Amino acid sequence: MKVLIVSNGDLKDIDLAKYYHDADMVICADGGARHLYNEDLMPDIIVGDLDSIDNKTFEDFQEQGVQFIKYPSHKDKTDTELAIEYAIDYGANDIVFLGVTGSRLDHSLANILILYRLANQNINASIIDSHNEVFITKDMFKIDNKPDHFVSVIPLTDSKVTLKGFKYDTHSVDFKLGTTLGVSNEVKDKEALIKVESGICLVIRSRD
Template sequence: MSRFALLLGGPLLVTEALKERLEGFRLLAADSGARHALALGAVPELWLGDMDSSPPWLQRALKAPKEILPRAKDKTDGEALLERALALGAEEVLLLGGIGGRLDHTLAHLNLAFALAQEGLKVELTDGLTRAFPLLPGVHAFPLPPGTPFSLLPYPEATLGVEGARWNLPPTPLGATTLTLENEALGPIRVEVVEGRAVLYLF
């Protein structure tokens, strides 16, 4: 499987566990997301963007191949980088810095993640501490350790069910709700999306 980790501009907590997890992933960076490469001690194979948010010190410090995009464009640097990863044959995408920070970017990244999932890609967004997974209709299994906290969010409406949690839920139509916030895995969980789409959020 062709696996890509994309460094985006949102916050990212770099831990030893995250570094280990990135083994086997090809690393690409979008504009200021490249600053995370320094914390990871890694050099992306491509640094793409208009560089409007990458200060001179960062451009001096990180010796990665750069591709400069025009500032006047109809997509973010992150979306352009994602398109490049797809052109390179990505089958699994990890969006580092894809959640947290600016709400508009987080929501845009979630929408992009759903579009990728609809194309059959495996997608995850993380800030290094929390993780988010877009869920389309079907059954989704997650091998979580006992005690893992999670929320299951309709996005924006869905019929959802969950098994293997402290509070199981039979398939239930949900819209705007707090009913499925702050659950706890007893071990591996099974999420069923009957209709609509949802986000599994691990924290």
């Protein structure tokens, strides 16, 4: 089951409708509902303390029968993490996140590291923003060639990585946590292969 989670961050240059129609379920984390409202799209569920959703969006979605799950403002989890838990409860095995990065580095980093947790639960997950696509892998990962994009492989644990089809290929090379060996590579073939033989790595495709 593929779930789209939309949070309150910037969606500049993001084709929201494409991701919306590709999902089996759409969950908004609180103020992320504004993005769907502005595109005349309706979520299945809105989760959070509802402190950042405006009254007009709240009232209109409520009239349309959208399910709201409200939490106290003082809680131990962000609205995005609450949305993730509902996605998992509904059987998600593939989650796409929009609006989870932005000016708040603490929120952005926490959301990126949530991918680590999901990978350990064998749930595919990706974060998309206007300049980056963030994935996580602990085995094989194929990535297509997009012009003017860079691909970085960043270890979250000490890892052993083989890269094929890149400007800089590797063969069973140690990628140590806290090093930058895998930053700013480029796909040279039509498709490239990332094989994480041990450990777990972030894969970030980005453009300037």
